[in-house]
Amino acid sequence: MTESGKVATVTLEGKSASLPVHSGTLGPDVLDIRKITADLGVFTFDPGYGETASCTSKITFIDGDKGILLHRGYPIAQLAEQATFTEVAYLLLNGELPTTTEHDAFVDTLKSHTLLHEQIRNFFNGFRRDAHPMAILCGTVGALSAFYSDANDISNAASRNLSAMRLIAKLPTIAAWAYKYTQGEAFVYPRNDLTYAENFLSMMFAHPSEPYKINPILARAMDRILILHADHEQNASTSTVRMAGSTGANPFACVAAGIAALWGPAHGGANEAVLKMLAKIGSKDNIPEFIAQVKDKNSGVRLMGFGHRVYKNFDPRAKIMQATCHEVLGELGIKDDPLLDLAVELEKIAINDEYFVKRSLYPNVDFYSGIILKAMGIPTSMFTVLFALARTTGWISQWKEMIEEPGQRISRPRQLYTGSPERDFTPFAKRG
Structure with missing residues (x-):
């Protein structure tokens, strides 16, 4: 993975985040969003991780649009x-x-x-x-x-x-x-x-x-x-x-x-x-x-x-x-x-x-x-x-x-919480 020299800027409610753009050997460039939460107070939503690169790898490359599958090139x-x-x-x-x-x-x-x-x-x-x-x-x-x-x-x-x-x-x-x-x-x-x-x-x-x-x-x-x-x-x-x-x-x-x-x-x-x-x-x-x-x-x-x-x-x-x-x-x-x-x-x-x-x-x-x-x-x-x-x-x-x-970390995806907001516990006697 190398720095492409390009940077994407995301602005939200007056705050801006500069996201470095990385280039692999093959395939599309990738936005580095690792600091987006620190800079903007938000994180990304990608169910199924279809648009998210979770790691770097040198093993296998796929280009689905062109029907390409490479193992180590x-x-x-x-x-x-x-x-x-x-x-x-x-x-x-x-x-x-x-x-x-x-x-x-x-x-x-x-x-x-x-x-x-x-x-x-x-x-x-x-x-x-x-x-x-x-x-x-x-x-x-x-x-x-x-x-x-x-x-x-x-x-x-x-x-x-x-x-x-x-x-x-x-x-x-x-x-x-x-x-x-x-x-x-x-x-x-x-x-x-x-x-x-x-x-x-x-x-x-x-x-x-x-x-x-x-x-x-x-x-x-x-x-x-x-x-x-x-x-x-x-x-x-x-x-x-x-x-x-x-x-x-x-x-x-x-x-x-x-x-x-x-x-x-x-x-x-x-x-x-x-x-x-x-x-x-x-x-x-x-x-x-x-x-x-x-x-x-x-x-x-x-x-x-x-x-x-x-x-x-x-x-x-x-x-x-x-x-x-x-x-x-x-x-x-x-x-x-x-x-x-x-x-x-x-x-x-x-x-x-x-x-x-x-x-x-x-x-x-x-x-x-x-x-x-x-x-x-x-x-x-x-x-x-x-x-x-x-x-x-x-x-x-x-x-x-x-x-x-180097620097490998434990995987820990985030979530978009849609449950109940914080509320107080009600004892049995008051629940009817």
Whole structure:
């Protein structure tokens, strides 16, 4: 962040405040309002923080109007098409792409932390068999601090780095075991001869009684899904991680808080909502009526998986996910799945309908990722878990950046109070 040299002056009831204007590497200039309360006796009102920069960051940049998503300056399309998830994880954590030697060491370190403490197995037995996997994930990640007390020493760089590696390494194991537990199947331990994505698929679908063959097309698809969801600037869950981290909480607790925020259907549950929408439509014959309902503002019907709060043009991740979707469906030979056929037909109609084109309601990453995950045999209850698995890398990178920032303060938003003014207490006897 640099001073642009520009100053905005705000005048209120004879008082004036000079607000410095800061410039980032990319994006619009930002007004520094930190002294507005001291100078004018007021503070700003911004529900949802849609117009407020809560921090400085060097990790991710988004230009929603132009459909741009950069990680440390690299376009998401280049990373998804040419890099592996572990390369992207290293990039997010350290700021630069790794050399071969650095990447090998990074992967070796991750592999040394994929196992869970054996006592953590007992945690799973405490959940009901029909527990939602996100509940299991959130609870188990939060409990990791009970096994790694050194994580509480957030002032120590080595401790922070170790916690980051533990989280990235152990999330696939916890996520896969959450699935296995709900299915009543035996836990499958991680294998260090596999890549990050391959290892997760193995723990999800392998059985102790027979060998599991990795499909390279599906493994690459999973790797891309992880890359495309790795970080997305200051969204609700990332902001939650940063806010929790600002209190000095250990990183396991902070990531558990992020998982809880991601659980909401308006955030991490969007791809699951896509499949629920398709199931509700039922058949291709019902699409015209559904589209008509979407266009009717009074119907309350929404087209899930199209458009994005941030991207006002197109989601740069969607094109990559679309191509991956067709690769997966082709590899699996899926041609007659009614739900997938319905999705393809809905996509075709929506992208050619002037109503949706005019409003830039193009398919987003959630539309295609839900179709891919279903085709791969992953149940909808695991969709948000997969999102959390990918996003953990971004969360812990954002957490480290925040903790290491000089002058970091506890987050404390203000409010516009609309309740009762001060009044005197009335005893029971006088209340009637």
